[in-house]
Amino acid sequence: MNQGKWQIGEVTVTRVVEIEATGGMSRIIPDAKRELLKEIPWLYPHFVDENGRMRGSIHALIIETPDRTIVVDTCVGNDKERGNPPWSNLQTTFLSDLEAAGYAPERIDNVLCTHLHVDHVGWNTILVDGKWQPTFPNARYLMGRVEFEHWTNVDETGTKQVMSDSVLPVFDAGLVDLVETDHKICDQISLIPTVGHSPGHVSVLIQSQGEEAVITGDFIHHPCQIVHPEWPSAPDSDPEQGLKTRHAVFSRYADTPTLIIGTHFHTPTAGHLKRDGDTYRLDV
Ligand SMILES: [Zn+2]
Numbered sequence: 001m002n003q004g005k006w007q008i009g010e011v012t013v014t015r016v017v018e019i020e021a022t023g024g025m026s027r028i029i030p031d032a033k034r035e036l037l038k039e040i041p042w043l044y045p046h047f048v049d050e051n052g053r054m055r056g057s058i059h060a061l062i063i064e065t066p067d068r069t070i071v072v073d074t075c076v077g078n079d080k081e082r083g084n085p086p087w088s089n090l091q092t093t094f095l096s097d098l099e100a101a102g103y104a105p106e107r108i109d110n111v112l113c114t115h116l117h118v119d120h121v122g123w124n125t126i127l128v129d130g131k132w133q134p135t136f137p138n139a140r141y142l143m144g145r146v147e148f149e150h151w152t153n154v155d156e157t158g159t160k161q162v163m164s165d166s167v168l169p170v171f172d173a174g175l176v177d178l179v180e181t182d183h184k185i186c187d188q189i190s191l192i193p194t195v196g197h198s199p200g201h202v203s204v205l206i207q208s209q210g211e212e213a214v215i216t217g218d219f220i221h222h223p224c225q226i227v228h229p230e231w232p233s234a235p236d237s238d239p240e241q242g243l244k245t246r247h248a249v250f251s252r253y254a255d256t257p258t259l260i261i262g263t264h265f266h267t268p269t270a271g272h273l274k275r276d277g278d279t280y281r282l283d284v
Pocket residue numbers: 117119120218264
């Protein structure tokens with residue numbers, strides 16, 4: 001079990017990994033060719049391996065405030081039939097790893113999906129006696145209203161499968177609150193709209209005792225996009241808006257003390273944005 005833990009004032013963020021993998025990212029960011037990555041020495045060895053292959057991670061980030069525990073993004077999940085073979089019918093120890101980290105499912109107050117893609121909603125549900133049941137029975141699940149309305153109307157097999165096994169069962173159980181992209185969850189935690197990757201995509205802003213962190217979600221998949229904001233992620237629904245979002249976030253947080261925690265960044269997963277010539281880098 002590979003974890004990370006960060007303290008932001010009174011708030012802790014704990015990473016629980018479902019899958020860490022090398023190589024798959026090149027399909028997500030096709031512009032990130034090996035020879036171009038080679039020109040960015042700080043990506044090695046954490047984010048690109050010695051053979052020039054990008055490293056990535058699928059993990060949940062658990063935010064604990066003095067009075068609330070929030071799971072941000074719920075990975076791929078077990079037992080789910082998926083078109084992408086490495087994600088189909090997974091049997092990982094994610095849930096027991098979550099519990100071992102101190103987060104039994106009953107303890108979770110909120111589940112937040114930054115967006116409703118397949119690798120962000122999986123552990124919303126578990127298979128019990130052949131039925132998809134909410135994994136976190138005492139949680140309110142927060143999903144973007146725009147996001148939910150968009151994906152419920154997409155007539156495509158893969159999307160329908162994800163919605164029917166990982167989103168609609170919690171909705172039908174009455175556990176979903178549809179929220180706006182600038183929703184404030186509690187004193188320390190609010191959403192910031194970072195659309196482009198998907199129509200209602202959000203990032204998460206944590207503020208406590210003068211300290212600050214941002215959980216990215218998927219407006220960026222890999223730290224190479226910090227140097228090259230113009231490299232889109234293949235699944236971006238609006239690449240032009242995705243580019244605008246990356247520029248806006250990078251210029252907002254560069255050279256500030258705000259910790260950037262990546263939703264798909266390989267260990268060490270978090271760092272600080274710095275201006276670097278006419279672009280940016282991540283200091284880890
Ligand atoms: Zn993702």
